[in-house]
Amino acid sequence: MNALLAADVNVAQNVGFYVIAAVMLYGAVRVVSTRNVVHAALWLVVVLGGVAAQYVLAAAEFVAISQVMVYIGAVMVLFLFGIMLTRATIGSEDGLNNRGWGLGIPVALLLAGTMIWVVVDQYRGTVLESPEGPMPTTALSDVFLREGLVPFLALSFVLLAAAIGAIVLARKD
């Protein structure tokens, strides 16, 4: 426990982190285990909101706002429309899992064990300094409009292509 609790840094931040992380992990387990498609989508909202709260704890306010607007605002509506249009039964449903779904458990455990081992081995004892305030948005825009300009423009074209592609794919003709 001592290795995971930096009591000398910021107690409130630690407590907040663990409470939000517990809620997020419970929500994520429900997303991949519930037998109801709509409930899975709503638990995903809990996880995404928890991620946004962790961003606020990590002084990434702008990313947190973007997360709330893009994921909880737009992507969740898309998911609910997708569920509605594919006429999934509203209510519990059998056959949401593959026949070989048990294979996922050892794979996920192995993956989690390996990643946690590597991360703890590399970053044990690395303390994140408590930031003085949120990361200023001007710093973000400096990166976006200088060294990140070409990827930023490329991203605009990716979004344009995705929008056109989605229209072309989903159009009835």
Added chain:
Amino acid sequence: MYAVNFLILGALLFSLGVFGVIARRNAVMVLMSIELILNAVNVNLIAFAMMNNSAEGHVFALYVIAVAAAEVGVGLAMVLMIYRNRRSIALDELSAMKG
């Protein structure tokens, strides 16, 4: 606050997402699991940005959010098209490419 807190949270979210991709049969549920994976990566990026006290990690996280939005749009359009053509989005019934 230790860096491993954020990184372990990211690893656990990532593993749960991979479990969802393997276990789920409904294509929309698989897309939701992919969202879990992308968010796990974003948590890690923000943690590294905090570790180095730089804005680059935030910018990468914003790129990932934008690409994820594009991916969900195209993915759900493909799911709708498959549903229209085959009346089913169960992934194990889409075996037309199996030899």
